[in-house]
Amino acid sequence: MDKKLEQLFFAVLGGALAVKEKIETSNEEIKNWQEKSEETARTFFDEMAQRGEKEKEQFKDMVKDILKEIIAEMNLATKDDLEKLKKELDQ
Template sequence: MNEWLKNGFFLGLGAAVAGTEKVQTYLDDLVSRGRITPKEAEQFADELIKRGETKEQEWTESSKTKMKSMFNDMGLATRDDLERVEEKLTHLESLLKERQMKDRNDDNE
């Protein structure tokens, strides 16, 4: 599963880099032909970056939700589940130690 996520990340990263390069080439071409100014090209590129970041955040949140749902459907424990189990285990261990100490004290009397 981890390899699958990593491959998906690199695929997205590669697409973003390729897309960025194509946009920059297109903007450079528009500037060289005098259709837009360098400042307009920069503003357009900045706007695209902002939109991309917004979409990335939306995708990340959506992906997290879907992954949590998938893990839940598969019956996998969450981090919170594991922390609750660890707390219970720690509590039970301390109760067991107390009981063992009490039993030893009762045996010594």
């Protein structure tokens, strides 16, 4: 009976150690996955920020073009026109 009890004890101990190792392995896998996820998120965020900057410049250029068209259609004086007029008046 003592022999069977001893075998049962070692079987339970072995099982507990196996579970402990599995948990530690899983923990390492989760840490690695988390690090990869954080890196992926940072990369995605950086790419979106760069794309946003690019889109910002394109939008800015588009607005400038539209404003130039509106100024031309309304025959408003531009800064260059005023500079020319000022030079003519100075002479």
